Amino acid sequence: xxxxxxxxxxxxSIGTQTLDVINQHPDRFELKAFGVGKxxxxxxxxLSRFDVPVFAVERQEDAVLLQEEYPGKTVLWGKTGLDTLAxxxxxxxxxxxxxxxxxxxxxxxxxxxxxDVALANKETLxxxxxxxxxxxxxxxxxxxxxxxxxxxxxxxxxxxRPEEVxxxxxxxxxxxxxxxxxxxxxNVTVAEALAHPNWNMGAKITIDxxxxxxxxxxxxxxxxxxxxxYERIDVLMHDESVIHSMVEFRDxxxxxxxxxPDMRLPIQYALTWPERLDLHQDKxxxxxxxxxxxxxxxDTERFPLLALAYEAGRRGGTLPAVLNGANxxxxxxxxxxxxxxxxxxxxxxxxxxxxDIKEVTCTEDLAxxxxxxxxxxxxxxxxxx
Amino acid sequence: xxxxxxxxxxxxSIGTQTLDVINQHPDRFELKAFGVGKxxxxxxxxLSRFDVPVFAVERQEDAVLLQEEYPGKTVLWGKTGLDTLAxxxxxxxxxxxxxxxxxxxxxxxxxxxxxDVALANKETLxxxxxxxxxxxxxxxxxxxxxxxxxxxxxxxxxxxRPEEVxxxxxxxxxxxxxxxxxxxxxNVTVAEALAHPNWNMGAKITIDxxxxxxxxxxxxxxxxxxxxxYERIDVLMHDESVIHSMVEFRDxxxxxxxxxPDMRLPIQYALTWPERLDLHQDKxxxxxxxxxxxxxxxDTERFPLLALAYEAGRRGGTLPAVLNGANxxxxxxxxxxxxxxxxxxxxxxxxxxxxDIKEVTCTEDLAxxxxxxxxxxxxxxxxxx
Numbered sequence: 001x002x003x004x005x006x007x008x009x010x011x012x013s014i015g016t017q018t019l020d021v022i023n024q025h026p027d028r029f030e031l032k033a034f035g036v037g038k039x040x041x042x043x044x045x046x047l048s049r050f051d052v053p054v055f056a057v058e059r060q061e062d063a064v065l066l067q068e069e070y071p072g073k074t075v076l077w078g079k080t081g082l083d084t085l086a087x088x089x090x091x092x093x094x095x096x097x098x099x100x101x102x103x104x105x106x107x108x109x110x111x112x113x114x115x116d117v118a119l120a121n122k123e124t125l126x127x128x129x130x131x132x133x134x135x136x137x138x139x140x141x142x143x144x145x146x147x148x149x150x151x152x153x154x155x156x157x158x159x160x161r162p163e164e165v166x167x168x169x170x171x172x173x174x175x176x177x178x179x180x181x182x183x184x185x186x187n188v189t190v191a192e193a194l195a196h197p198n199w200n201m202g203a204k205i206t207i208d209x210x211x212x213x214x215x216x217x218x219x220x221x222x223x224x225x226x227x228x229x230y231e232r233i234d235v236l237m238h239d240e241s242v243i244h245s246m247v248e249f250r251d252x253x254x255x256x257x258x259x260x261p262d263m264r265l266p267i268q269y270a271l272t273w274p275e276r277l278d279l280h281q282d283k284x285x286x287x288x289x290x291x292x293x294x295x296x297x298x299d300t301e302r303f304p305l306l307a308l309a310y311e312a313g314r315r316g317g318t319l320p321a322v323l324n325g326a327n328x329x330x331x332x333x334x335x336x337x338x339x340x341x342x343x344x345x346x347x348x349x350x351x352x353x354x355x356d357i358k359e360v361t362c363t364e365d366l367a368x369x370x371x372x373x374x375x376x377x378x379x380x381x382x383x384x385x
Numbered sequence: 386x387x388x389x390x391x392x393x394x395x396x397x398s399i400g401t402q403t404l405d406v407i408n409q410h411p412d413r414f415e416l417k418a419f420g421v422g423k424x425x426x427x428x429x430x431x432l433s434r435f436d437v438p439v440f441a442v443e444r445q446e447d448a449v450l451l452q453e454e455y456p457g458k459t460v461l462w463g464k465t466g467l468d469t470l471a472x473x474x475x476x477x478x479x480x481x482x483x484x485x486x487x488x489x490x491x492x493x494x495x496x497x498x499x500x501d502v503a504l505a506n507k508e509t510l511x512x513x514x515x516x517x518x519x520x521x522x523x524x525x526x527x528x529x530x531x532x533x534x535x536x537x538x539x540x541x542x543x544x545x546r547p548e549e550v551x552x553x554x555x556x557x558x559x560x561x562x563x564x565x566x567x568x569x570x571x572n573v574t575v576a577e578a579l580a581h582p583n584w585n586m587g588a589k590i591t592i593d594x595x596x597x598x599x600x601x602x603x604x605x606x607x608x609x610x611x612x613x614x615y616e617r618i619d620v621l622m623h624d625e626s627v628i629h630s631m632v633e634f635r636d637x638x639x640x641x642x643x644x645x646p647d648m649r650l651p652i653q654y655a656l657t658w659p660e661r662l663d664l665h666q667d668k669x670x671x672x673x674x675x676x677x678x679x680x681x682x683x684d685t686e687r688f689p690l691l692a693l694a695y696e697a698g699r700r701g702g703t704l705p706a707v708l709n710g711a712n713x714x715x716x717x718x719x720x721x722x723x724x725x726x727x728x729x730x731x732x733x734x735x736x737x738x739x740x741d742i743k744e745v746t747c748t749e750d751l752a753x754x755x756x757x758x759x760x761x762x763x764x765x766x767x768x769x770x
Contacts, residue, residue, distance in 0.1 A: 155638060158544040164661040169672075236673060246643070251657075251664040253540060253650055254643040258631070265638055272636075276549040279636040287554075287680040288621060295672040 003029050003271060006085050006115075008056075008106055009097030010034040011042035013202045014120040014146065014263060018095050019046065021268045025277055032091040035082050035098075040066060047073075054088075056081030079105070086110040093271065095146070096121045099204050100328050101321070101370050104128050105363060111135040111143075118270035120146035122214075122221045123328075127321045128366050129224030144270035145225055148199075149218050151266030152244035152257035153226060158274065159255050167248040168222050171238040172298060173198050175209035177341075178239075182302055188341045190334065198241035199261050207331050211344050212298075216309020220320060223313055230314050235306060239294040242287070260285045305345055308352060317357040318369035325373030326351035333381055347377045388414055388656060391470050391500075393491055394482030395419040396427035398587045399505040399531065399648060403480050404431065406653045410662055417476040420467050420483075425451060432458075439473075441466030464490070471495040478656065480531070481506045484589050485713050486706075486755050489513050490748060496520040496528075503655035505531035507599075507606045508713075512706045513751050514609030529655035530610055533584075534603050536651030537629035537642035538611060543659065544640050553607050554631040554639070556623040557683060558583050560594035562726075563624075567687055573726045575719065583626035584646050592716050596729050597683075601694020605705060608698055615699050620691060624679040627672070645670045690730055693737060702742040703754035710758030711736035715766075724766055732762045 005022065009015045015036075022029040035056035036043045043057060047070065056076035057063050063077035076084055079102075086094055086106035094110040095118045096103050103121030108128070110117050112135060119125070125132055136143055145151050149170050157165065176193050177185060193210045194203060201209075208214035219233050236246075246256040259265055260281060268279055300307040305327075312323040330347040333339035339347070351373045360366060390407065394400045400421075407414040420441035421428045428442060432455065441461035442448050448462035461469055464487075471479055471491035479495040480503045481488050488506030493513075495502050497520060504510070510517060521528055530536050534555050542550065561578050562570060578595045579588060586594075593599035604618050621631075631641040644650055645666060653664055685692040690712075697708040715732040718724035724732070736758045745751060 155544055155640060159540055159640075160543070160659075160661055238672075243641075248670075249661050251650055251653060251661045252644055252647075252666050252670055253654065253661070254670060255540060255544075256628075256641045256643055258639040258641055259637055262637075265636055268636060269638065274545075276545055276634050276636045276638070281637050285633075285637055285639060287623075288682040291680055293678040293680075295676055295678075297673040 003093060004032040004091040005029055005093055005095055006033045006091045007031060007095045007097065008035040008082055008085065009099065010046055011036040011039040012097055012099065014097035017264045018097060018267050021264050024280060028277065029271065033085045035085055056085055082106050083109050087113045091115065093118055099202060101127050101324060107132060108135055111139050111141045114139065116142040116144065118144045118146050122147055122217050123324050125221045125224045126217045127324050130360055131363065133224055144273060146266050146270050147218060147221065148263060148266050149245040150221060150225055151269055153222060153247055155257045155269065156247040156255040160249055164249050165247055166250050168226060168228055168233045169246040169248060170218055170222060170233065170235050171243050171245050172215045172235050173239065173241045174237055175212060177210050185342050193341060203335060204331055207334060211305050212303035213305045213327050216306045219309055220313045230310055235298045237296045237298050240290060242290060242293055305348060308349065312352060315357060317359050318365060319352060319355060319357045321366045321369035322351055322355045322373040323348060325370035326377050329374045329377040339381055347380055350380060351376045388478060389417040389476040390414055390478055390480055391417050391476045392419040392480045392482065393467055393470065394484065395431055396421040396424040397482055399482035402649045403482060403652050406649050406656065409665060413662065414656065418470045420470055441470055467491050468494050472498045476500065478503055484587060486512050486709060492517060493520055496524050496526050499524065501527040501529065503529045503531050507532055507602050508709050510606045510609045511602045512709050515745055516748065518609055529658060531651050531655050532603060532606065533648060533651050534630040535606060535610055536654055538607060538632055540642045540654065541632040541640040545634055549634050550632055551635050552633040553611060553613055553618045554633060555603055555607060555618065555620050556628050556630050557600045557620050558624065558626045559622055560597060562595050570727050578726060588720060589716055592719060596690050597688035598690045598712050601691045604694055605698045615695055620683045622681045622683050625675060627675060627678055690733060693734065697737060700742060702744055703750060704737060704740060704742045706751045706754035707736055707740045707758040708733060710755035711762045714759045714762040718766055732765055735765060736761045
């Protein structure tokens with residue numbers, strides 16, 4: 001069965017790999033529309049490979065330029081461009097590879113306009129898991145995880161019934177600084193933080209991995225995706241990122257998903273589930289060659305943001321939106337050299353402590369908490385690095 | 386739904402653990418009948434715990450004795466006793482925990498009399514996989530694996546469709562002598578061979594593990610259970626026996642089953658599949674505590690019986706029956722001090738080389754090859770150790 005796809009975030013790491021998956025199966029997947037940010041060169045490349053009638057870019061000036069270059073196509077721009085693509089009628093599944101809270105509204109619009117969503121944008125669930133689950137319930141649509149850990153859990157869950165699950169075990173590499181003590185993190189550089197030991201990912205998520213905010217987000221994402229209370233979601237440090245995550249069942253059987261660090265696998269699985277298709281990989285996954293796998297418990301004193309994510313998840317309301325908004329602002333500031341690495345943690349902790357938690361009833365509640373958190377962090381950062 | 390069980394091999398390691406599983410779920414399982422060998426003390430223990438109207442023992446004299454002790458019950462004996470229990474009408478599933486080729490006929494009789502079989506007796510499939518698969522096809526009954534490796538594969542297979550499987554990966558501890566070189570095996574004792582590093586099992590299978598004949602049998606068992614060609618079944622050495630086995634799918638995703646070395650889990654899963662029930666374990670399975678897992682390729686020069694099993698499986702006919710018959714005879718001779726450890730390999734290799742392979746059309750073809758192999762090994766052993 002042919003599946004038509006709208007891809008948001010097409011120029012990023014997940015976006016590029018999604019295009020590769022689509023390309024490998026022209027008889028199964030069709031790219032219907034896509035959105036990129038400021039990378040209009042990448043946009044041209046995509047248009048040269050895929051015959052797509054409509055696409056969106058971030059800035060109006062880029063849209064004007066590209067409209068002249070491609071007079072036969074519809075060129076959209078800005079948030080409205082993304083929302084328009086997500087809400088359009090004639091496609092099957094939205095692949096949401098946007099970065100940050102910006103991915104939330106397109107997810108919601110895709111669901112409410114009757115589409116399944118393959119979600120690489122974890123912030124959508126971190127911030128607005130409650131509203132997304134409400135939308136899923138009301139629309140009967142599917143939300144399919146693309147994050148490697150959640151795809152692993154999702155694959156493992158196929159063996160049994162939901163009520164037979166006793167625990168989710170999310171594995172964590174520990175990121176770029178996993179072998180450093182806290183006191184050695186004072187003067188680390190952006191380049192050091194961007195050198196992830198196992199995965200080649202976008203800049204924002206690589207920094208989130210180094211602070212383990214990313215793993216905290218994944219716990220929250222798992223909570224919403226799999227309807228699992230926080231006390232039944234564990235994080236397990238696993239140096240080699242070979243076991244992507246595990247599920248323990250009521251009979252103490254543990255099912256794990258393993259493989260190469262290749263995001264095309266979870267992307268493709270999200271698009272083919274419950275089926276599997278061939279996936280071309282240059283190198284065969286071979287545990288004998290890897291030889292040794294290591295595991296240990298996470299140190300939440302070394303990585304306080306992991307513990308903070310559990311707390312924010314448990315307390316709920318607008319707190320997760322603040323956690324995420326503060327992180328987006330602090331993560332960016334670090335990457336731009338305006339904040340130290342340990343300053344990221346500090347900013348997020350301060351924002352969460354200062355926030356007055358409110359109930360969430362609509363998207364605007366989330367957007368307001370997000371704005372508040374960003375503003376709070378910007379103010380706190382003034383005059384310091 | 387209540388499931389009634391006939392248990393053959395009730396006094397052995399698997400039998401005892403099956404009784405524990407039945408005991409943990411009195412609302413789900415009922416012991417309908419059982420068979421033991423010569424251990425009549427164990428037989429009395431079982432009768433004191435379970436209200437069972439009929440049972441079988443190996444020797445006639447024990448049957449006479451027990452019939453006097455338990456006048457209200459039906460006491461059977463010998464092979465006919467086992468066959469009668471397997472073929473009786475009023476039960477749901479046969480748990481076959483017999484050791485050796487002796488388990489073959491009861492399996493076949495259970496299937497043809499309309500029962501599912503939970504199989505711990507791997508020799509049944511090693512020797513007569515073709516006839517068993519014919520019986521499964523003709524009767525529409527289920528064969529459920531109890532071996533930990535095959536239960537692991539079976540659990541992993543639940544995630545996907547049969548045609549999506551690309552490879553089975555059977556893990557192997559390497560047994561008691563895995564850290565010894567071939568030249569250090571000349572004078573090993575029975576006691577040393579019985580000290581398995583990870584599993585507490587019966588004597589015959591522990592010796593089979595030390596020679597890796599057991600792993601070879603498991604490859605053959607997997608071939609018949611999961612309809613998988615031999616070139617798509619790999620053996621992977623894994624020191625800790627934590628990953629019980631794995632399945633690789635066409636998209637290179639690998640699903641693995643992990644857990645404590647507790648045979649009650651595969652036993653229970655075979656009885657509850659596709660469901661899972663609670664299983665009481667004293668110790669929680671914790672990868673962080675285990676810390677490290679090791680993997681490497683098997684050395685078929687060090688363990689020639691593994692390669693021989695692949696060959697016997699591929700060549701088929703009566704050769705697997707000879708492989709197994711020779712092994713049963715040589716394994717017993719080693720345990721009784723009549724043959725050296727390396728003599729086991731030699732006897733099996735010689736029997737297989739000397740055998741004139743015939744087609745298998747009925748049980749008698751298998752029984753004849755089995756007798757031939759045992760006789761051959763007994764003759765070869767004369768006057769040597």
